[in-house]
Amino acid sequence: MGTQGLGITFLTLPLVVRAAAGGQWCYDSQDPKCGPSHWKELKATCGGDKQSPVNIDRRRLQRDGGLGDILFEGYDQAPPGKWRLANDGHTVVLSLASESASEHITISGGGLPGRYRALQLHFHWGSPAGNGSEHTLDGRQLPMEVSETPNTNYNTIVAGLRNVSHAGDSVDLASTFRLSTLLPRTGRLSAYYRYQGSLTTPDCSEVVVWTVFEEPVEIGREQLQAFVSTLHFPAAGPTLLKMTNNFRPPQPLRSRKVFASRAATASGGSPCGGHCQLLSPLLLLALLGPCSPTP
Template identity: 35%
Template sequence: MQALISSVLLLASILKICTSSESDWCYQTQVECGSSSCKGPDVWHEVNEQCSKSRQSPINIVTKKTKLNHLLTPLKFTGYQEAFRSTLKNNGHSVTITVPHVATVSEGNLLNTYRAVQFHFHWGKDGGPGSEHTVDGEQYPMEMHIVHMRQDFKNLDAALGDPTGVAVLGFFYEESASSNRKYDGFIEALKNVVESGSNTTIDGISLSNLIPSEGNMTNYYRYSGSLTTPSCTEAVVWTVFENPIPLSHDQLSAFSKLKFHGGKSMVKTFRPVQPRKGRVVYRSGSSVLLASFTLLLLCVTSALGLSQFN
């Protein structure tokens, strides 16, 4: 009888684990006990119906199908160089940092100025594939999203009510042979936010230190999409930069030491790519190509003109 009672209690505890967070969204790596433990990406539409709409992110960027847009000039960054003090938090899905000062991005055919609100990361497992966007099917080890809201809105919730209310800058990472010293303080701080819900103060960082130099950010892709987690709101102007940021294997693996709510290793924190559904993905770089073409045309015209007098 005692053994039967123990078996019933064990079964009840398993069922409780498998159903306690049924209404919560999670990544595929968290899905346990069938589909009842939490709602993985395939059923995020059950958490919020917007996750099944037609302009969802991330996407696979097929370079040969992108369209050159000469209006996609280099972006203008203001306040990105300013060092700041903020809170690094493990929110159970990722690590996030709020940007406490005014830092904005504009130009590059952004029709408004956008103010940075926060940034966070998506990664794989121990440096394995983990970016959300892919390029020609290639998945990078990690991706950072710097979230901006249009500065004419009072808060992010209000901005999400407009199709162009939010601008997100996406940056890929690649594994390098040596450590990226600019990330040393940030990587060290991750040790203080291993558990879900934990946070720590981080000081002396700047957005410009975390991203490539402006000269390495002239090549990028632009398309209209959504948030990549529920509510999946389709209010995002996406800018995904081509040149990746280098981190060593150990630096990339440091993110995999974090934990989801419930204690499971926080790995493979990415949403699978979504159908493009006819959306055009634009690419920058036309200004350089246009200048080269113009120069070539002038040379040819000049040569033809000279030949007429010979």
């Protein structure tokens, strides 16, 4: 099995939506008969016109001068309380502190229509052969630097994976950490792409304001492999199936536009100035959300 990968991106939802799809859905790595190409048969919204993820073609971006700095509040402090890590059968989910505690972990600005509260984050990953990236950049997987040195910012999450190997498992993490450590460097948070889209799992509700950062985030090769080697899909018979390729392929952009922030690359040039590698192993999608507007 080839090396898998993870990558950081984030979304904002105008409301918390967590409706279950009618029927059973899965990924092709589990069973192609209930994979992404069949989701619209289970839930009609998955066949909508504003679906995610998409390919971000930087030659066709529209610059939006109103997309400036995003204000992250509370992301530079490790909040009190406990965070819970869980295997929901499709991915590994990190639920943040209680709703009252998360009131101080918010984002605003950057062209967003309000102030949003962070509630949870989760991951998607895939193999090089499976083109596991959800959002793609100029038709390629998003760039990610894979290092032989572990990224200590991921230690808490990676250490907890062994306790959530099977679907339905959950564990309280020993400590919380600063969410800012999972984001690009502070100086690069103003370089991003924005478009209107959907959840990337059923019911595929088209209620998402997507923000995709340009800057790649390093992760250790062994840390990446821990997601693949430790986690399992729900058992379908006597054999456990490793949780791999849990991603949805890019969807048609149709009439939508993808906008570039003031600091983003919009001409097809390298988002990392030629200093990062376009590697097959990628950290694919850590969804910082869903988020909900604070009053």
